[in-house]
Amino acid sequence: MFRNNGDDSFRAYLTAGTENLDEILEAGSPFLTMMDDLDSFLNQYVSGPSVQIDNPIIHLMRTNARFLLMTGFRIGLTGHVSGIFPILRTALETACYALLMANDETLPEKWIGRHSSPEGLKACKNAFKKPIKDAQKLVDKHDPVLGTWMYALYESTIDFGAHPNAKTVTLHTRISFEEGMTRLENVGLYGVGNYEYEGGLLACVELGLATAMVLYMTICKVSPEAVQAIQALNDRKNELEDMIREKHLQD
8 A cells, every 4th residue: 555645646656655765775774785785796797897798698688687676676665565576577587598698609699680570589489488497407507406496486476476366466455344344455565664565675685686696607707706795695685584584473
């Protein structure tokens, strides 16, 4: 719900989301700090000006994934939990496409030719039939646990907002009975500090971390510093999980 003085218009939605964003920016948050650090990792090791461009198409995919993550983070900070998953799903999917391209030099040309002709469209579809599963196999070569985790996160985006299934639509629905009447509400924005609000931010950083890991696997030259940095980010993500559990889920 985002009603402001009884107003549930689009402008009220914008105002309520901006108020959430302003509040967390002013107060600070470990989720916000990790978002900053995830973006710094991408800028330093994946798509920033100091990263050597090996293939322009793959590098464009890296950059696009980074901006999609920033968009998803921003939506999450406004409190619109269900709205983050379509964006974050696309960010992770973009990273998976980039990983496939980095491991098959014929794929960038097929990808860029998708809109060139009916034949180009067919060739692109044939080349990327099961992109997430195929990317999982490549991640598995680094660590099967990471591959399973990445794929499970991708599937979870479908359940929680990136597809209009029953769970997605009803998860933020509230039904109450008052004086013989049924009251039906759908929560659009959650308030800062709310369990659902912080759960949405945790989803942002976890999907952001998975996307960053997959994107880094597209880089040919591995940096020990980058590996240490992403391990530190993973440790931070685990700490945030523990924080939510202790704050909201303990009796």
